[in-house]
Amino acid sequence: MESTDQGIDSLILGIDVGSTTVKATVVNPKNKEILWSDYQRHHTKQAEKVLELLVAIGNQFSEIPQQNIRAFITGSGAGPIAEHIGAKFVQEVNAVTMAVEQLHPDVGSVIELGGQDAKIIIFKENEETGNKQALTSMNDKCASGTGATIDKCMIKAGMPMEEVGRLHFDDSKLHHVAAKCGVFAETDIVNLVKSGIPSAEIMCSLADAIVMQNLSVLTRGNTLRHRVLLLGGPNTYLPFLQECWRKRIPQTWQERGYDYPKDMPIEELIFVPDNSQYYAAYGAVMYGMHEPVGVGNYTGLEGLKEFIAHGRKAKLGEKAGPPLMRSETEQEEFRRAYSIPKFTPATFTSGQKVRAVIGLDGGSTSSKAVLVDESGDILLKEYQLSKGNPLEDTKEMLKRLRDRVSEQGAELEIIGFGATGYAADVLEKTLKADVNIVETVAHMMSAVNQFGDVDVICDIGGQDIKVLFMKNGDIRNFRLSNQCSAGNGMLLQAMADQFGIPVQEYAQTAFKADLSPTFSYGCAVFLDADRVNFQKEGYSKEELLAGLALVLPKNVWQYVVQIPRMSELGRKFVLQGGTQYNLAAVKAQVDYIKQRVPDAEVYVHPHPGEAGAIGAAMETLRVVKRRGYSTFLGLESAINLSYISRNDESTRCTFCPNHCSRTFIDSETPDGQTARYISGFICEKGTVEDKEAVIQLTKKRQELKKHYPNLVEYEAVRMYQHFYDAEPLPEPDVLVEDVQVKRSLLGGIRKKSYQRPFQRSSPAEMERRSKIRIGIPRVLNIWSTAPFWRTYFETLGVDKNNIVFSDFTSEEMWQEGGKYGSIDPCYPSKVNQAHIHNLLFKHHEKKPLDYIFFPCITHIPTHLQNVMDSASCPIVAGAPNVIKAAFTKEINFFETRGVAYLDPAVTFTELHLMKKQLFEAFRDCLHMTEDESDFAVQQGWKAMVLFDAEMQERGKMILEQVEQENRIALLMIGRPYHSDPGLNHGVLEEFQVLGYPILSMRSIPKDEEWLRRFFQDDLESGRVDCALEVRDVWPENFSSNSVQKVWAAKFAARHPNVAVLDLSSFKCGHDAPTYGLIDSIISTAGTPYSALHDIDANKPSGSIKIRVKTYAHSLGLHEERLHDLAQKKAELQQRIEQKRLELTGLQAKRQTDSYEQTNFSQMGN
């Protein structure tokens, strides 16, 4: 693109400094013609690359005097450079908008995917003025579907670039990829790869996810206008991505009834222009032409050269944090204390008989195995990067272990085999492992075995962070990173890779830094964005690596663990997990811990990476010794195990709409049986092959479920059923009380009560009402009030079959109806749109609805006393207004479908106001009298009371039963909508099938008399006036659902047989203030507790599994303790009884008084 036109006397330069490349164009201001352009990758050396391009321009246009050149600069990296060349900074979306307006005046919208950001521009015409307005939006911090994500996933999927360029979009086999967040997407891609999905399918799934994400979120609920211009690297170079846009955009147009020229070829309707990479640079020039003379006068190269040489460093000093290592001596000392001793494998002598157990940790990214002899010494270690098939990995490692022993002429006798990690289940099944323990427990055993009585174990692996808090040699509590905080080993590894440094040299490099940039902790995506920014500011790789290592402890302790007073946790800390090989990470951790716990002892496990495998081996030793024999298949059989792995259409799971692509691994054991291992599914149903088996499985689970009641599930179903026959409306001759309202002269109000007959609407109206159909979304506060609404409408004559609740939340529902929102709140609120969609497009289609009713419930009923207020969460209360905006803004979906949407404000704490509100809300559509409405309100309340009573009765039965039997019931604490199986991800069922009855908060009896037993001390000390109160722990108790949750935690802390499962949604603002409270309440009392926080749309199956297993382990131990306690109590009673007999015997000698004796016998109880 070079052309030198003679006779040019001035130039405008447009420079675009992006996250990966620098583009420059030179434009003739007279005719806006591009004279020269070039673009180059900058490899993070933006300033240098800009200089290089400017030099080239200078050579090309040497005849133009500098004072006749103006420069305009745009792009994410432009800021620091602009002032040094005299250029004016132009925001990139503005630049692109200007370019598009100039080059394609007929374009209706632009989608640009850059390296770090995504932008959408929609040109909207004001119908009145005819003005074209550019609606612009950029992705916010959560960089989802951007070039960087695509690049990373491409590498993960293992598809070479040239092949990607030839790939075509095919939507016949798409898999779930969470495009919401780069980290989630990567995790999903890795899982797909592991399940053996072909990379073409993976890339198409990714493209689809990114396109859908952008269409639903980045458009902020707006519809794209035609023609659509695709810009940016990924859009330009990836044909399958272009094809995906061309497929999906017209679909949204059709769905939303947007009129577009259907005769125009799709390639023209949605198109990629030539030279699109220069649009921003060219746009910057167009922008500059609007600027007054004197703005953007090019000042030449000197300033930039100076900046490159000295400027950057000087600026950094101001904001930078401390270095990782202050001096050489400090480094030496540290290395001496914390370097992990090099492992020397055992040597064997010829003919030696080696008796040992094998412990194997089949992790998600890598597998490790250890050979441990009878005395617990580690003989050999093996490591293998996962190849996606745990059996193959295991076979190879076992073979290598055997060979290493036999090579030295010794003979290996395996006396036991134990497994942990995600492969443990399949190994237990196929190899008949002696031990199958969850990772957390394995890690705990290994640390305890090595260091004895420790207080905290912090395991940082490649993917996740596990922190275990110990008491008396067992897990007291634990925290696991959720899928969101990927600030872990993988991140350090990825960062080292980016700088081309082997991870082994990470520490050495990071220790060299004299300062470090201060990263904000948390999500890996944010960290990466920070990294890009810091790089632009001029930090060196040493400094960046040091800064990242320093952020690791913050991620662990502030983000995952969240216990600021670390000294409370104890003083003996053990660090393990593969990341500890990186001494920079260790140094940061040690400093962080010692700063907060000055007398802490911090140990690094001598085999940090194999801690899990060692734990499994130790447990195997114990089990085998105790049992006296091993169930293990035998080393040779294991190595020679044959299996067939299959992944095709026949193995796809069809038992639910997810249609997971599964891999079957069939292995044949020596006794001729086939053991099948299935991978690649996301729910329980995927574990079986055929329909028969599904029925079997479901039956088995149902059986278990019947045995162990799940009141959360029961409540979720029962609440929406018709269970109460409302009393009929009073006849017109019944007298009712009413008031006459009179205004006094001064504006005051006087009310006079009087009696009058009940007013009824006509029978015709009653008849009309019976036919009205009302849809109610099963969301948010409806979960607290459903029985009320059903009964209210039924009382007024609406047929019970005409009250239609939307379905339970499901992934399918969200996929279908989650595209209307313009904001991104918590999932329980976001999912409302899918429920409204479900009512409008499913239920309404089946049989038309007349109304969709979604009230703004401002206050909800509470059973607690002495509260400051009983307010709803503002998001929950306001959601109906948001829905109205979302479904009416461009097209009024309600109107076009003939449904009326009602979203009145309603309170549940003021009966009279509520009656007024409901009468005003429904008077015009239900045509009832105020008396009828008021009566219906009373009936609604009756239903609520009955429902509560039923739930409490059921809860009471369970609580009394478990207490009698010394068992544990699991109490789910959360918000009412967490009873929705689509919002709690079915995690309660996992515990139910393990044999724990599940209680809901509603099912705890609220009877003061019954509760007194548990709250006696509190009542006596005067800290509370009644049992149903939280003032002693939380005086600022405004928010109703939070208060109920805190109270439930208090109850659990006082009931010996209740364990807690705490659910909380991602972004929940009202749960945030209670985290600390609940933690204090629960941990002071020592109640078993586990939390699943940050629940979002996608189900983190792996993480749930570990949590469930770990928690089940602690619950088991707790139950044992309960039994012991009961025994001891019985023993105590016996001893007291004996003593009493002794004492009474003595007394009887002195004085015999039967009256007193009867009294004494009462005293002991």
Place this chain on the structure above:
Amino acid sequence: MSTRKDLPTNHETELSSYENDLLRFQAEQELALGLEQAKRTQWFDPVPRQFFMKDKATTTILFGGLTMAHDFLVEGVLKGLGYKVQHMDCPDNESLRFGKEFGNRGQCNPTYFTVGNLIKYLHHLRDVEGKSKEEIVSSYLFITSGSCGPCRFGTYVTEYRKALRDAGFDGFRVLLFQQQDGLKQATGGESALKLDTSFFVGFLKAVLLGDILNAVAYRIRPYEVETGSTDAAMARCKQILYDALKHRKWLIPALIKCRKELESIQVDRTLVKPKVSIIGEFWAMTTEGDGNYQLQRFLEQEGAEVEVQSMTAWILYLIWEGRYDTRKRMKLRGEDSGRYGLEGKNAGSRLRMLFLADRAIRVMFQTYAKTIGLADYHLPDMDEIAEVSHEHYNNHLRGGEGHMEVGKLILNVAKKKVNMTLSVKPFGCMPSSGVSDGVQSLITEKYPDAIFLPIETTGDGAINVYSRVQMMLFKAKQAAQKEFDEALSKKDLTLEQLRNVRSSKCTHPLRASRHVVACTAANVVYGMSGFFNRYSLRRNKAEVKGV
């Protein structure tokens, strides 16, 4: 147990010795069996709140969280009332880090910033000034405004206590200046903090004066001829008012003195600048530090005139709430109990009181404003805001700014009050980003000319935020320029003529032109009606002839 009381006394002594034996035995055996450990202890939250008269002289009240002007003036008022007071600096990113470390995860960042700011200051007292924990706890306390709102703001104090506990300042007192109920103190009578009329009037004065100073400054600064002259004058004004409040002097002379200071600033109102209104979550739009990336300053640097929301408006909103809630409940068939219900309350007198409070505040505000030279400043009409927003954002919904954000945007556009509306809120703010923004998308659809930008602040990623602001500001600049050009053409003026005219409207720092459109320079042009119109007409003709 009751039977025991009926026993004859001689039996009782024997019984107790018998009982004691048995109890002692039980305790021994419990210990032996390890049952003692099985007993659970329970956690409760001690709420240290006492601030006694005897400690008044030795206790420093820490205060902060409003704008810098407000904080400074409130300090003056409290000093005037005889308290030892110290206002804290504006929270910065360092405060945020402290807040994140000691606060709960998932809080909104006003909590992190303000809570962190206190912790940061206490750390400073301990680590730099070398004070012991006991000394800090006994001789300092912190006052913050509490709320009853349904959003997280209502639980700030919980967060303060948690963070203080976790940072090792157990027992540090945080007093709650409750919006409705006055300062809460469990121990009543001997409280050193007297929440009497002079306290409230003093506080109110500080709020009004702070608002007025801010409003004047934001009006003048973008047009100042000499950079920094506004800030210098403002600093002098603040000191004058501070002294007047501290010594409890009459305010009018002080205000007149301030006026003189302000009049010395030179301005040029022919500069075309888009007017940008900052609305949003209360703290995020109020703070002037890292909490909102110093948005106000950034916008001014980028060539905008900024309009900020006053704290007085917030007080007026609280009064509106009271009136609205009372009116909605007055004619019900029965009275409800509880916080909002009217059971046992006199609705009529409550309405009258609230009406009077509203009037009194407005009169006070305008008196001060006119005296200092803030002309043509209108406090928002709360009923109007409520009315225009109700259809989209139900007036019964509360929390944060409630319906106000939506109402303000509608009025900003419909009445051409500003060229651009920037709604700033903390990341994940429940009422603002969770509800208002969702509704605003409909408003911008209905008013396609609205230049509206919602921004979530997280404390980091300033570059992205600035970039987005620049993106919208570009459009606002075009809109302002368009208004200005239209004004010129309607008045038949050229830019050059306008520059030559130099009326006091252009150059007097305290003159304000009648509101016609959003852009101040355009209003100046419209303000030059009559005389200049004819004058310019002749000039134009002359020019035409010349050509």
